[in-house]
Amino acid sequence: MRILVVEDDALVADAIRRGLAKAGYAVDHVGSAEQATSAMESESFDLAVVDIGLPGTDGLTLLQRMRRTGTALPVLILTARDALADRVSALDLGADDYLVKPFELPELIARCRALIRRSRSATNSDLVIGPLRLELGAHRVEVDGVAVNLTRREWAVLECLALNVGRVVAKERLVQAIASWDEEIGANAIEVYVSRLRTKLGGATPIRTVRGLGYRLDDAAS
């Protein structure tokens, strides 16, 4: 896994580089948009971490150029500005996620991992979350290498949670995920499927109940 870090502040760049390296990623660091463009032309990366406040061409312009040339590389935007307009325009321009400074290294690493996993699940049909391994095409689940039998509805709930790992998924959304098989599913039925999933998967991959909102599959490695 190779990550390009585009950040002009030496102190921040060094910390990100070392933090990501410790988490097992190969990291290249450049300090400007121009250097980033040439690095991307010569090498291939799995993720770019781009600061908005770059000298010269800023991070949003870099992002815009990347998307215009059709680069599908996932981009995590870093910003020191908190104005909503910046976040909205970053997401509109095709950023996959953003993080506001000052952030904590573990948070950054977790976001990077999630972005890489998401982009890989789009091309590769396997999804690995801690001890959990989902073969999306075959609808197969393994926990620590041992296959687990799930009903179609249980699979649908787990798939929806796994594709949104680390994020809260509303009950209504899970209902919709199941509704393609059966129209008559109530929100209460979801509780039953989640409870069965918890039993079948064991405690290694916790599905949290978020009171009043829905469920969240925890990213066990974070």
Added chain:
Amino acid sequence: MQPAEGTPSIRRRLLLLLLAPLSLLLGLGVFIDYLSGTSPIRTAYDRALREDALAIAAHLRDEDGNGRIDADLPPQAVAVLRADSVDSIYYAVRDADGTLVSGDGDLPTEPPRGDNPSFRDIQFRGEPIRIGSYATRVGNAAVTIAIAETTRKRVAATTRILTSIVLTDLLQLAGTLLLVWLGVRYGLRPLRDLGAQIRQRSARDLAPLDAPVPIEVQPLVNALNNLFDTVRAAAHSQQQFLANAAHQLRTPLTGIIAQLELLARDPAGAAIREQLLDLHQGSRRLAHTANQLLALARAEPTANTQDQFHELDLAALAGDGVADHLDRSLAEQIDLGADAQPARVFGSAWLLRELLANLIDNALSYTPAGGNVTVRCGRVGAGAFLEVEDDGPGIPADERARVRERFYRLPGSRGNGCGLGLAIVEEIARAHEAKLSIDDGPGGHGTRVRIEFARRV
């Protein structure tokens, strides 16, 4: 806002300046009409009396030439003279000694003054009369003839004329006053419209006034628009400054915090791990305070955040707020949940997110492990509410006003707080014209902080 008592008013001023002189002028007109209407009547009736006096004089003779006057007045002539269906006619003829020659002895007879005959108004036999005195000579003898009539016919005629004149004039007066009042009212309408336009604006709206106004008011509107421009420019440069300050503060802080974290985890730093962790904590606190100060500056009214206001879904905001704090609540073993009913308000997403983050942050800080924190939103009356409730130890009633103060922290507070959280919440609530209240939580335990928006979308 109702104008204070005694505030200068252009309308009142115009009405006063126009109505007072106009009323005087019209009143004078009525008086002049009265005079010019009544004097011909008086002259006509006086002339008739004079004719009577001359007729009496024609019947007087100085038979002997010795000054003794004989009145040759046949009863028929007297009857003709006195014949009047309405008024009573009186006369008296006296010689130079004042001896009554003929007529009513009790009628006061004085020589004429000025004109001959001259007329006066007096009382006679309990009634007002008009009396004329006429001096003439009969032969060699001087006589004075007094002729008088009661004033009933005159009063009746005067009253008739007066009634028609004054009625007409009063109608004219009323019509004029009404026209002036309506004119002033209509003429000042552009000013009222301008006032209404300004009143309808939000306190944060600094866009120029663009309603068409009369040229007399244009300078005022121009001055206001210039002021709006200046304030807008100042707000813009303040926001620029804040964005720059945020960048300049946050970037090095990010570096310091991340570097300290790496050092603390590095085996090489094992000997000073405690100090490194303290430094890490301190830097995080510093970053938190910097964030809070920036948030407070952005929430202040001078920040002019009007263009950031949009229609927002409070339920989505509540859900995001809970999701953002889920990791911390799990770490602190607090059950963080939501009870979000549909409600939409007009507001700034960034500011409300900041508000909610501060409320949840406070609730998590003051709730012990095993406790509950709930974010609620929904509709109330014509408005909407957003509240965060915890079942922690609560805020004592006498501290509730103080916790809103900047940098004030409850005695024995823990966590990363800098005492700006509720000040930010209050500032943001004010920016949304929403009401902030702090109450007991469920069953009298804990705290419930509630934001009530007056209007929902």
